[in-house]
Amino acid sequence: MRILHTSDWHIGRxxxxxxxxTDQARVLDAIAALVAERGxxxxxxxxxxxxxxxPSADAxxxxxxxxxxIRDAGALIVATSGNHDSAARLGAGAAxxxxxxxxxxxxxxxxxxPVVLEDAHGPVAFYGIPYLEPEITRAQLDVPSARSHAEILDAAMGRVHTDLDARRENAPRTRSVVLAHAFVVGAEATGSERSISVGGVETVSxxxxxxxxxxALGHLHSPQTLTENIRYSGSPLxxxxxxxxxxxxVFLVDLDADGLHSVERVDLPVVRGLKQLTGTVQQLLEDDAFRDAEDCYVSAVLxxxxxxxxxxRSLQTRFPFAVHLEWQRPDGADDLRYRDKVHGRSDLQITRSFLxxxxxEPTTGEIRLVEAALGYADRTGEDTAEVVALEQTA
Incomplete structure (x- = not known):
């Protein structure tokens, strides 16, 4: 049996x-084409x-x-819910x-x-473990004292093994595939995943x-191999x-009569690249070195x-998919600790630097106003007429 492992579609993101x-529709078409091409x-x-x-109607x-x-390409589909999904809504109409x-x-x-499917070598049992919030599912799993994801997953896998052992009594060559949405120890997050921690304990072994x-694991967004038979496929985009x-x-997983035969990683097409660019606005708009970013999503450091x-608005005249920017002063002063920046400086110098x-750079009139305000702060209770007059002339 040949299985394609994909996850974390995040449709509607x-x-x-x-x-x-549009990007998500294109990558799903690519997955369907792969299903047909690789049988x-x-x-x-x-x-x-x-x-x-x-999710929205469009999603x-x-x-x-x-x-x-995917179905038209010839494959059956087995899916579970993750921490972003509503299990009830995704599962509506499951029968x-x-x-x-x-x-x-x-x-x-x-x-x-499980969903039990047959190939030339006999049955394959597919077990789906959706995202399990400990606070919500511990009673359903008969572990009322469980607090961590590890305890909850152990209880879920206990049910898997109970069923699988019973099936193997009648069909000893029954093979098994588990789908689980969890953060497994040793895997690496990318930063775009939503935390599933509860009391700081979110990982499982x-x-x-x-x-x-x-x-087949879901939740983390980069393809990762924890062991030969435990993997994250990552998100398709x-x-x-x-x-x-x-x-x-995605991973192509082949099962033979004895279980796992081979796993092949197949790279998905890049729908639209991501680029991080650094330079002044003029440099980014004029330098030919940035030509290959014109059709990419762009994050710019100015x-x-x-x-x-x-x-x-200026950047999008050249990079229509520019989506993020930040301004970084070229002198690197922003990297200094605040205490170091203000050490030994007067109140006026600190305020001027802040502005x-x-x-x-503040104007002469603004500096006069700041000086008056600082002076007033040092003379609590003094008449504010001088400050008001300076505000009117600054």
Whole structure:
């Protein structure tokens, strides 16, 4: 049996305010094309199908079309819910969708009730472990004292093993695949994932998944191999500039009669690249060295001596997908600790520096006003007529 492992679609997500639905539709089409090209039997999606618990109508349309394209390409689909999904909403109509080859496993009660598919070597049991919030699911899992994700996952895997052991009594060659949405010890976050910590304890051990032929993980956004049979496929698109160097991919997993036979990483096409650029507004607009960023999402660090006015509008004349910018003074003064910046300086010098950092060098009239205000602060109770007069003339 050939399985394609993908996860964390986050359909409906925006990128610095930019709608990604078109990009997401394109990458789902690429996954469907891969299914057809490589003869995939089952596509597994361990969570975060949507980016929000209540997805927009457009997001639902893109997701459904993606599912349809994968089914048309010849694969069944097994999916679980993640911490971004609403398990109840994603799983609504699960019994009906199962008839069409889409198996949505979103309930605690269903953890020990796998989807069982057959190949030439016998049955393969697919167990779906949705995102499990300890506070909400511990009673359902009969572990009322559990507080951590590790304790909850151990209880969930206990149900998996109970069912799998019973099946192997009748069909000893039953193979197993677990879909789980969790943060496993040893994996690396990218920064674009939402924290699932509860009391600071969000990680689980890879050893919890012992005795399973393949574990398809979701939640972290970069492809990672924890052990040969425990992997994160990562998200199909980058969702932060911290992911700009991550090649997005899926895993093709082949099971034979004895279990896991091989795993192949297949890189996904880059729908739109990410670039981080540094320079003045003029340099970014004129330098040919930045030509390859013109069709990418751009994050710019501006080094102009003074804060540029309407910089984003200017940059978007060349980089229409510029989505983020920040101004960094070229002298690097912003990197100094505040205590070091003010040590040994007068109140007037500190205030003048603050105004310069915030906007630009203050005018002579503004300096006179500051001097008067500082003087008044030192003469508590003194008549403010002088300050008022200076305000009117500054």
């Amino acid at each position: 925006t990128f610095h305010g930019v709608d990604l639905l 995939v039997d089952v596509v597994v999606v361990p969570g975060d199908v949507y980016d929000r618990s209540i 639902v349309t893109v997701c459904n079309r993606g599912f349809e394209a 009906f969708s199962r008839a069409g080859g889409l198996h949505l496993m979103t309930t605690v009660a269903g953890i020990g009730a 890879a050893s919890a998944f012992g005795g399973v032929d393949y574990v 980058p969702y932060s500039f911290g992911e700009r160097t991550h090649g997005k991919a 080094t102009d001596p003074e804060r540029p006015v309407d910089a984003m 310069t950092d915030l906007r630009s």
